[in-house]
Amino acid sequence: MRAIILHNMGGARSQEELREFLFNMFKDKRIISSPIRHILAPIISNLRYKKVWRNYEKIGGSRIYELTEKLAKKMQEFTDDKVIYAMRYTKPKLKDVIYEFDEVTILPLYPHYSFTTYESVLDDLKSTNYKGKVNIVKPFYKDKRFNQIIANKILKSTDNPSKYHLIFSAHGIPQKLVKRGDKYYEQIKEHTNLLKSLLPQFKSISLAFQSRFGMGEWLKPYLDEELKKYKNENVLIYPLSFMIDNSETDLELKVEYKEIAKEIGIKEFRVVDVPNDDEKIAKFLVELANESRNSKS
DSSP, X not given: OEEEEEEEOOOOSSHXXXXXXXXXXXXXXXXXXXXXXXXXXXXXXXXXXXXHHHHHTTTTSOOHHHHHHHHHHHHHTTOSSEEEEEESSSSSOHHHHSTTOSXXXXXXXXXXXXXXXXXXXXXXXXXHTOOSEEEEOOOOTTOHHHHHHHHHHHHHTOSOGGGEEEEEEEEOOBHHHHHTTOOHHHHHHHHHHHHHTTOTTSSEEEXXXXXXXXXXXXXXXXXXXXXXXXXXXXXXXXXXTOSSOOHIIIIIIIIIIHHHHXXXXXSXXXXXXXXXXXXXXXXXXXXXXXXXXXXXX
């Protein structure tokens, strides 16, 4: 039996699930490389989850499960393979779903490579000791089919793009990871330039980074600093790192950064939904999975 397994970080629909998410994330060597993570993970998760959950309640918890389930069902319409999903930091875990299949295609729902995402998926796969045949879909940010879907989605979000400054907001990572060889920053910049060529209608197009935490310098420009350039202007945000809407799009961008934009004096601040379970993206992902498998045939 053969399966396509969508792989993502996971998300929280309750306080306990949020504590599980935070614990497993901070225990991941790709997030915190020092062995001290085994001490920090329980401390951080226990100290932060109740406070963080109060923010999650503003959006009713993460939509990542609901939307991933819909995407899997939509993809199922275009393939005879079983389409399921696994999460890195919350259930269902990869080790709980992989063994019933003879062959799997792992499809990380990350368009770009990073130690913190794509490489963590590979760690997760390795930890299962799965003995069947494995295909892994590589980062696909350069794929023309994918970028046309994004461009069309952005253009459909406004009747007059010439009145908007478009900002691609990407999830940040610490600068130290780039110095260690993480290709994420390079790929994000390349992806932005590819999309720019498809979207000449906008007043301007720029790149900024969100979701930083902890000490140290992260990728710049930070989104809150970038927004200060657009007082009395209209801003459209596209979350470049994500395939599925989650707390970092629904809460961080649509709630928290919207409030920052209001304080700055931005006239209109809008966030475009990412592909989610769009039929075109479902077909595209099935094609990617098939191409990954056939390239090894």
